[in-house]
Amino acid sequence: MTPRRILLALIACTATTAAAIGGAWAAGAVEGPVARQALNWSAIVMFFVFVLATLGITWRAAMQTRSAADFYAAGGGITGWQNGLAIAGDYMSAASFLGISGLVFATGFDGLIYSIGFLVGWPIVLFLIAERLRNLGKFTFSDVASFRLGETPVRILSATGTLAVVAFYLIAQMVGAGKLIQILFGMEYLYAVVIVGALMIIYVAFGGMKATTWVQIIKACLLLAGASFMAFAVLWQFGFSPEAMFAAAVATHPRGDSIMAPGNLVADPVSAISLGLALMFGTAGLPHILMRFFTVADAKAARKSVFYATGLIAYFYILTFIIGFGAITFLMNDPSYFTVSANGSYNKISGLLGGTNMAAVHLANAVGGSLFLGFISAVAFATILAVVAGLTLAGATAVSHDLYASVIARGKASEQKEVRLSKLSAIVIGIVAIILGYVFENQNVAFMVGLAFAVAASCNFPVLLMSVFWKGTTTRGALIGGFLGLASAVAMVVLSKAVWVQTLGFAKEIFPYDNPALFSMTIAFAGIWLFSKLDASQRARQDQAAFEAQYVRSETGLGAAAAHLH
């Protein structure tokens, strides 16, 4: 079968499954509350429009995707502005949209602390990483880390780091997706997870980076438009005076004036700084984000794309803050959004239907009616799809480009074979993600995103930074330091309260802080430095001698300019 036929068959399968699920949902709705029926249908219809549009794009991208550069890097033909939107799309997950606005709804100010942490990594990406990555690499950050270091060991290390980040992030996204779609669409958890998995396989396996990028761009525009409308509607109500909005929120919220100041989210300074470091430097080590810098033509476009992305993400977080406060003022006095007990009382925070993460969704209904609620639900679904597609592509690339082409075939594999393996990996990763999503359904996976950032900050980022900036870095140093960072980050998370006590059921945690990054990053950097210093091998001399050529290229782009344009 040709790829086009397979694509057709898969689209047909998805459409049939979705229709069947629509039917199943309709059957279930007969017993359910009638009021919710109309809302869910508008969401499903709008989501279908999104899916059809993105499948159309995937189709076109599949026709144009021939070489490895097309598949992994969209042929280097994405502009700075498009890439900025796509990066923002990759980064603005449903978790950050619903989670942060829900956190603001519940705690006020504390929600802002999280969004700031997620944002401040971007300047670091720009100042230290973006241009150099574009100048040195081809498709993955492993290309950069192994530029002068021993190819086989460093690729194995960075592919392991990539796959670990992708796996943890994917589990969190899949479980979140299943739960969310269950609430928004009235769909079975397993069906939701299967649809997400099937669609992400189609996007990635057929459309590669080009389709994935356009899915991100469309989703980013929809999400920003929807969130802008909500924030605008909220501010309009208060004559565009934030002070009036805050005053109304303080008057409404059960915690009163304390929502305007830091609460208990940040328990102790060590945890706070550790989380801060994980968010800040983890961003600079996320493989699906780093991959985006290879889709633009040159260093100039790479840095422009970070500027646009940072602006869009900053704007988005300010919107979520307004949306959270809007939800306080619009929802808390309206019992119809809450689980009300027999005597008519309700908890204004935890009693919110579907939990506090649904604050933005209920606000959509409050400001825009059921049609807009459907739109926001569809956007939330689209958001999850886009993020998991980006992750899947990063994981598939690590398998085919880093592990297969460079380590196993030692550069002797043909481009076609490599791309074919990448598509196959995307399918396998998609299936594994569906299975993991199913297995972890009833587990608390909130710590997984933190773990993904901790691993990115403690393995990927130190190896990348040290290989580019410190002449003394050797293959052995990078390898040992990187693996120490990875292992210590995972071990400390397992021994922390979130896993050791809340998931595994032990009485007392062994690692006392919520986030390991402060310690695991130190271990990684110290490890790379120490084991490089101690390394007196032939290979080490070779690694260090090759630094100058790498330095010239990373600083100027000389020798790289047209590396994968064609």
Place this chain on the structure above:
Amino acid sequence: MTQGDYARVLQHPRFRELTRERSKFATALSIAILAIYLGFILLVAFAKGLLAVKIGDGVTSLGIVLGIGVILAAWLLTGIYVRRANGRFDALTSDLVREIER
């Protein structure tokens, strides 16, 4: 490019000017964003009372103003870097490339 070419670039005054200026600039901006962010986190951890102080007679607190300020500062710093890099650093780089290829 050959090994000799790289050595020539490394010795080139334009290259030295470019890397010295850029690394100084990037380091300064990185320290700035780290200081702004860690400063904010330390205030959250140690000076909750200070962040709760009201602005004027309203309910808006200093913490909210500073928090939004950190978000805007992060974007502003990327803007400052991109402006300098697209102007000065790119000009230096293209001068260098032209002279090397001559």
